[in-house]
């Protein structure tokens with residue numbers, strides 16, 4: 001089938017030694033993940049089709065350029081090279097099994113946040129698992145649906161591949177190629193190890209963020225308006241979709257419960273200590289708890305999955321006018337300093353913003369000097 005709307009952009013170098021280029025993909029579930037994959041693939045010129053239970057999601061997916069809607073075109077691919085199931089976890093088993101049956105020669109993957117329960121479900125369904133490998137891009141947002149999709153969502157982010165004893169080598173290579181073509185860094189591990197890992201590094205953070213944010217429900221707005229970056233940093237993912245997370249947490253409950261017990265132990269210890277904050281040993285206990293947090297936080301690798309790296313930060317006051325941030329970034333680029341990270345914030349009730357800029361520590365003083373000399377206000 002020819003694709004009238006595939007942009008003709010050229011691909012980069014071959015995705016990986018031994019990983020074939022992905023040529024045609026059907027995405028089942030055109031929400032945040034599905035449409036982000038579609039956008040990334042279409043930018044590479046890959047023929048991409050969308051299928052969604054929701055006609056609106058499918059249509060919006062096509063409108064944003066994530067692929068062609070099966071409904072709109074009244075057609076479907078005769079035999080896609082790859083099907084990516086990007087639906088909610090609770091329908092993933094049935095959709096993967098259905099795709100394996102509908103397309104008897106096609107490789108199928110899914111991107112659900114849990115892997116063990118899906119593999120077990122497919123084994124029970126008697127699906128042809130030589131053409132299936134479960135996968136999980138460790139990239140997402142606290143928003144749902146195709147409108148929130150981003151083609152570059154996976155750039156430099158981890159993407160886990162969970163081959164099973166049934167997975168054919170060619171299946172594994174194709175899905176690995178997909179992740180690499182979308183800019184991700186592939187890590188391979190069995191489904192059980194994946195689920196144990198995400199319980200701590202993804203599911204527990206979601207629960208902690210939700211528990212913290214739920215404390216704010218009755219807080220008067222004038223008090224909340226005083227919140228600084230700390231509260232925002234720790235509650236961003238509390239805005240995530242409850243419908244999706246009830247499925248993820250239920251499916252991985254066995255691995256999450258031990259982590260929750262650990263948190264409960266620490267909390268009980270902290271409460272006891274704080275009830276007698278000046279008693280002998282209490283201050284040391286509190287300091288230890290914060291230091292243990294420092295030690296854990298310092299172990300989180302940097303943005304490219306390498307060793308943790310400390311950048312130096314500085315905060316620049318910027319007028320809340322169009323073009324000011326672009327002007328600041330251009331200035332930093334022009335003096336030859338690499339911007340490692342950027343975070344924007346607003347001063348409540350003020351017509352100014354705060355741009356927190358991260359750079360190599362040995363360039364910080366030079367940057368402060370250059371900015372100040374050129375009229376920028378560096379506040380920290």
Ligand SMILES: NC(=O)c1ccc[n+]([C@@H]2O[C@H](COP(=O)([O-])OP(=O)(O)OC[C@H]3O[C@@H](n4cnc5c(N)ncnc54)[C@H](O)[C@@H]3O)[C@@H](O)[C@H]2O)c1
Nearest residue numbers: 029031032033052053054057087089112113140141144145
């Ligand atoms: N949100 C994240 O940050 C994130 C990150 C990595 C992986 N995931 C996983 O990706 C999957 C999709 O999550 P999302 O955030 O894109 O959700 P989403 O709600 O944005 O999209 C899911 C889409 O699947 C569609 N759908 C539901 N049932 C369907 C069916 N039977 N047939 C076809 N389409 C159906 C929905 O209409 C919706 O458009 C989930 O399994 C999730 O665990 C999510």
Ligand SMILES: O=C(O)C(=O)C[C@]1(C(=O)O)C=C[C@@H](O)C=C1
Nearest residue numbers: 113137138139140141142202237
């Ligand atoms: O950044 C976010 O919004 C996310 O929470 C994304 C996140 C994560 O924990 O990293 C959440 C769940 C997914 O399964 C994968 C990625």
